[in-house]
Amino acid sequence: MSAAPILTMQWTGWLSLFANYLALSALSVGGALATAPEMHRYLVVQQHWLSEAQFNSSIAIAQAAPGPNVLFVALLGWNIGLNAGGTARALLGVLITMTGILLPSTTLCYLVAHWLHRNREQRAVRAFRQGMGPIVVALVFATGWILAKGNGNPATDWRLWLLTAATVLILWRCKIHLLWLLAAGAILGWFGVV
Numbered sequence: 001m002s003a004a005p006i007l008t009m010q011w012t013g014w015l016s017l018f019a020n021y022l023a024l025s026a027l028s029v030g031g032a033l034a035t036a037p038e039m040h041r042y043l044v045v046q047q048h049w050l051s052e053a054q055f056n057s058s059i060a061i062a063q064a065a066p067g068p069n070v071l072f073v074a075l076l077g078w079n080i081g082l083n084a085g086g087t088a089r090a091l092l093g094v095l096i097t098m099t100g101i102l103l104p105s106t107t108l109c110y111l112v113a114h115w116l117h118r119n120r121e122q123r124a125v126r127a128f129r130q131g132m133g134p135i136v137v138a139l140v141f142a143t144g145w146i147l148a149k150g151n152g153n154p155a156t157d158w159r160l161w162l163l164t165a166a167t168v169l170i171l172w173r174c175k176i177h178l179l180w181l182l183a184a185g186a187i188l189g190w191f192g193v194v
Contacts, residue, residue, distance in 0.1 A: 007049060009084040014096055017049075017080065021073070021100025027139075028105050032070040033059075034139035035101075037146045043076060054079045056150040073101045159194045 007013075020042055024035045036059060043050045050058075058079060062072035074094045081093030119125050148160055167181055188194045 007080070007084040009080075009089070013047075014092065017077075017093075018096045018100045021097050022104055025101050025104040026108070028101065032073050032101055033063075033143055034136060036072075036143040037139075039073075039076065040146050043080070049080045049083060050076065052150050054083075056147060059147060070098075070101065073097050163188065163194050 024038060028035050040055055044052055044055050058075035059072045062075050063069060065071060074097065077093035077097030078090045081090030116125055163185065170176060170181060
């Protein structure tokens with residue numbers, strides 16, 4: 001991953017990072033990855049704590065690794081800490097970002113799951129569940145757009161749109177496992193096709 005400039009992080013910066021992740025946790029209905037566009041805006045564009053390459057690499061590495069997709073949050077925290085001056089601060093960055101993203105959403109999820117289960121037959125509960133689907137899809141689409149922007153202009157890159165359409169069509173019509181499509185995308189990327 002390419003390095004960003006060394007940061008001078010005061011305790012107020014760490015506190016601001018923690019508060020931002022606490023707030024993002026409330027939005028992470030579709031998973032932490034759905035909040036990546038806001039993380040990008042805050043960490044790369046507004047605060048300049050990470051470079052574009054560090055942000056994209058953190059997500060790509062975490063998604064390629066086995067385990068939950070929230071691992072990219074730990075990598076973002078790690079890179080912020082490294083940019084702020086070393087391994088101890090990198091561990092602090094991981095602790096701050098992971099605690100911030102997990103604590104509120106986990107607590108809320110636990111409480112809401114019990115409430116939803118008790119009230120699952122109510123019309124408002126069914127409507128809420130159906131209404132959340134499009135929101136989650138839009139947030140995941142926004143994440144894909146941010147990641148695509150790091151590799152060029154997604155609005156004019158016809159190869160990106162062609163690959164996306166082909167992937168959607170194959171997933172919709174065939175019973176091929178998603179990992180084969182990911183492997184195909186990786187090979188196409190390796191050879192510079194996309």
